[in-house]
Amino acid sequence: MPTDQPQSSGQGLLRQVKRTLLALNVLSLDAPLVALAWQDLIAHQLDASLLFSQRIVLGLTTWLVYAGDRLLDARPELDSQSRLPRHRFAGRNRRKLLALWGIGAIGNLLLIPVAMSRGAWPVAIGLGIALVLYFLACERFPRIARRLIPRESVVSLFFVTAAFFFPLMNNWPDSWGAGSSVFLSAATLYGLAFANCFAIACWERREDARMSESTLATRCPQPAFCLHRVTEAIVLALLVAILVGVGSAVFLTFAMLSAVSLRVMDRRVSPLIRPALADACLLLPWLAVLFS
Template identity: 30%
Template sequence: MANSPLLRSVDALTAASIRPEHSHNPIIYWHLLSLDAPTVAMLWTWFIAESNGVKLPLTSILAMGVAVWILYATDRLLDARSTMDAQLERRHLFHQNHRSAFHAGIALASLALVFLVSCISPAALRLYVILAAPLIGYFVLIHLRRKSSKARSTPRLPKEIAVGIFFSAATFIPSVARNPVLRRPLLPAAALFGLACCLNCLFIYAWEHPFATSVPYPEAHPATRLALRFRAFLSILGIAGGFGLALYSSFSRGPNSAPWQLEVAISLSAALLLQLHFRRRHLDPAALRAAADLCLLTPILLVFTLHS
């Protein structure tokens, strides 16, 4: 699989577009401007719907992108305020140095989101409200704990795992809301996509927190440490699980199977993340972080197979 033309093409794109010496590379700024996660969210929201024959209005896809951008930009601004300068990553420093522009952007984006949300179907809106309540609570809890120097404990659900759960649920909601029959067939794919999103966060955490002691990642949540220990196994599980489900979907073609394109895209993302991990020393931190999100853009490689 490492020699697959699809993997070679994405690997070549990554290597050519995010070389460390290119400080003004647009891919780096795609990451620094917090546009990476919204791009991934919009692409998967559209791809999940399109592969299942669900026609989403443009407002639904845009609402996803705007909401995710507000969340990620706010998270990075709050991280920059609550973390010592020596521990800040380049994305946090960028948000801190341009905080006035980001504050204005978040305000404008919030106004746009109010309009876009008003165009979302009532069924999808109800599901989003159910998802948003714990998400907002978790978001507030995370940053209140970081702000307080006395709070040593960590939330029961680590951020690296929470992101995978919420991100996957959010991208599947529009399709499921418009066609409730898809809930059961898409559940395995949603779980696998959640795993791929978790792997994205786990690999990034490992790259940004190299350990020099006998105890790896001492500051991480116990669940995060356990997942980091088995991240290669989890990657293989995502790769094999995706292709296994794709084979089942291709042969069964029944009402209880998801489109094979969806499952192959998830499997390829897991494979690319694992491959990127093995080549991580060839990229600087900002490029590596951007490349991790590029690995989640695999639906682009399968668009031509839809409706064929």
């Protein structure tokens, strides 16, 4: 009898962790946390300081982009019957999410002038226009836009740009001295973000196909095979880079650990929790910042 209590407590803790991860994923809060984690690691690599307002702007911008993309695909009549928790939540709460999205957008616009230097405005405006055009294309011509511009590529590119934006801005022009290292880190983060997006698309392939959503996984004849090769190629490339001594060893190591986690959970984790856990694994960089 006494041995049952620790096991029961462990199972209860595991259920609570699962509920927390699913709640973060359903509310699109995991993506901002991941962006903040990698921003901290990039700032540590560049020896750049970050303002609190810059952290808030990154978190809000990331949430607005991810939640906005999810709202574009929200169709209440279908999402309420979906097997995916995030689809069901978006379908049942679309109006509330739209109102919250509007409030977040206004708050972000008010904070941006505080967080951003004048020299960075042209870059920020250009990125904003590109995102608006992408969203408009997906709204007006969803099937064509998703096929011509894969969501996985857009999300990965945005993620890298957002995570590097303030550390580079705050350390400009000194960051040019670490140009090759920064480029390698950016390419690494893009590959990792792409692998994460592609993995989630592969795990949700059947449901996305049922909902008539276009992803690389729904168009790929052997998504599992492609996912394994992509993650294995990333791990191998990062391992070689670490052994050769190219770039930031800490950055590359945590990127490799995140890629390994994606590969392992493809077989050993419940399909329901995989997407949320895949995003949670990308929070590993905070360990480096915490113990540095």
